[in-house]
Amino acid sequence: MITGNRTTPSAHQPAALQAGMLAGQVPLFDNAQIGGVSMTFERNAEIFGEGEGADYVYKVLSGSVRAYKVLSDGRRQVTEFYLPGDVFGIESGSEHSYSAEAIDKASILLVRRNSVFSSAESNSDVARYLWSITAAELKRSQNHALLLIKTAKERIAAFLLDMAGRLAGKGFVELPMSRQDIADYLGLTTETVSRTLTSLSEGSTIQLLASRRIVLRNPSQLNELNA
Amino acid sequence: MITGNRTTPSAHQPAALQAGMLAGQVPLFDNAQIGGVSMTFERNAEIFGEGEGADYVYKVLSGSVRAYKVLSDGRRQVTEFYLPGDVFGIESGSEHSYSAEAIDKASILLVRRNSVFSSAESNSDVARYLWSITAAELKRSQNHALLLIKTAKERIAAFLLDMAGRLAGKGFVELPMSRQDIADYLGLTTETVSRTLTSLSEGSTIQLLASRRIVLRNPSQLNELNA
């Protein structure tokens, strides 16, 4: 790996590691004892590609990341969006089963997979933390699959509520990703995403301050759509 | 938990535990040291329900199991089919995030979650096994999501290939599940599943010996559909 337009590894910068941590867990990724290195990725820069060696695990310090798979004909499925605090790239196999790119300029903490694994060998807290992250991702993935059987309006509603919960803005949600990213996450087209947002806006369930800046005027209405 | 029409726990019966085991792994679930109990579930009997306490982990000894989530309006998403050798029901939270039912008469090995967890505390091999099972499920779930963005024909093709690989019959695939189960797994309707199978059959890609007994006449053709 280590390709793409990224900056040179900078000195390690301690991170605010609130998210992703359950009570009583080891502050994995938060100090030099495990040897993390932070890197900056430019907009659309590849962090790793499907099939590449899974030699590192990653944590978002700032910015946002999309993970995705592509079909042979170019159709793309965004499996997950990772926001500050999220850990990603942990795999059981030796190769990544999906690709990851920075959505916007992003600062990412890299930790050698071996460091984490060998640490887990001797420290059961680390092992449990590792497992709990994976289990949480599994749960998210299963809920994602649940999304994909819903109607377009329901998918958008669920997506907005999810993002509102994770981005916690000042009265509005500032989406880092494009309509295409959203479409590929929800299994829709950009046109349908756009139309659905317009429709929700016309029903004053939401308000579009800008295309990526959205006010949830009526969250409970979104929740009802969340069948 | 422990509800539904199931038989009383029988004496432990040693299982053929080939599947789900990676090289060098601990034969978890295969002996009394961890206190497994096998139970028989009748067709359509509930093994556990969403929201119930996740006090056990399960392994299919014979028969088959469907895991699913339901939306408030009754739409059902089958998240996974579990076949002999598969382990399921491991969760990070204290409650199951999905339900599980026997598809046909099934024999299931139950192991107390606490036994597994405490074993993982002291034995890093068990911890690693636990994690690898969860990671493998995550990978399957992500591939499942990938399925849901494809066309009906592609979904059916992928499903048939998957089942053929896992069921390994004598010249044909004997499906344990109904069209409704397949439909809910693939995010389609029974009618669409039926029509698509008929269409594949007319193109002699497959042959329907009986509705649940299918010959893959031309697997490579199915693979090409697997975009």
Added chain:
DNA sequence: CGGGGTCTTGAATATCGTCAATCGGCGTGG
């Protein structure tokens, strides 16, 4: 041989996708 559930088939409809044009914001350069 009958009955109930499963599966298949048909016709009409709806939702979302495709193709295409236009709009709009933003950075660049004059």
Added chain:
DNA sequence: CCACGCCGATTGACGATATTCAAGACCCCG
């Protein structure tokens, strides 16, 4: 500072795929 150009987003008209509603066939079990 304003004009241009580019990329992303929106909107419209149309079409295709899958759903819905409905009827009938098949098959296993009693």
